[in-house]
Amino acid sequence: MTFQILTFCGSLRAASSNRALLRAVERLAPEGISVHAYEGIASLPHFAPDLDHDALLPPRARELRDQVAAADGLVFAVPEYMHSLPGSFKNALDWMVGCPRFPGKPVALAHVSARHAFAPAQLEEVLGTMAARIVPEAGFNLGLTTNTLDMETICTHPGHRSAITAALEAFRTAMRPGPQ
Template sequence: MITLLALSGSLRAGSSNTVLLEAAALLAPPDLRITLYEGIGSLPHFNPDLDGDMPPESVRELRRRIGAADGLLISCPEYARGIPGSFKNALDWLVGSSEFPGKKVALFNASPRASEAQAALRLVLRTMSAEIVEEASITLPLLATRLEPKAMAREPGIAEPVVAALTAFARAIATPG
């Protein structure tokens, strides 16, 4: 069983990014399990002075979950042409961790207009030594659709590219090197 940890860059209730990740969990092939991490909003502001032998419990939990996952599925909105501060804060807590480098990542983008944030996110993730799986990274026009996860999963224009991306991601994770 391949396990993915899904991270939404949005804290907003009903975010199209979060709903997309929830729909992906419904559409996952039988050999793939996707779990949504919901603690980004509760992480403390990054402070290197707190990142010693005993970082805050919420940070340790995030790192444990990252370490236990075979890959990360990230969907992040664009705020003011960049990565939302709360999501960048979560990434900052992972910079010095041993769990993140080399982790395979697929990027799901819920808006074609979010190209600036996607470019910034790719730069940050590569700097952190993530392995972005391009064939598993997709952009879908979901802004203002207001669909629930089950409705997204039933919509062929959404479900088909999500399933194809998840299948490509599982293949990339299962293939060594």
């Protein structure tokens, strides 16, 4: 059985360190775990409850929900903006709420920065409200103070590499069907 993981980068910056981290997760995924990035955050329309009905749902939002529904687990890597979550990323979460397969979905939180004092807890609060199943042992923090980071650097750093592979193994266990 191959588990399908869908990743979400909360930054739209071209040289995003969070995206580099998620690419490293993709690169280091062991056999039996397939990792794909959701790339649609920038093209989602603003969430509007009036559009949140089957007949009016924007195609991009439907596509997001379909991808989330098909995934066995989700990984989020999100920076902090003004002590909070980036607006474009929060918009994606707002659209995800209407995905009937979101509640109970295993979620891992991957962090680059040691500096974010507010957004990580806010993200957990929001995901908890959405009834995600956050898997603490599948989360990790590289604990860095830089945002100049590329995938190769992460993959070749022994500590980062082992943190990612250990987290993926823990996530595999959490994604297995049946009682946890």
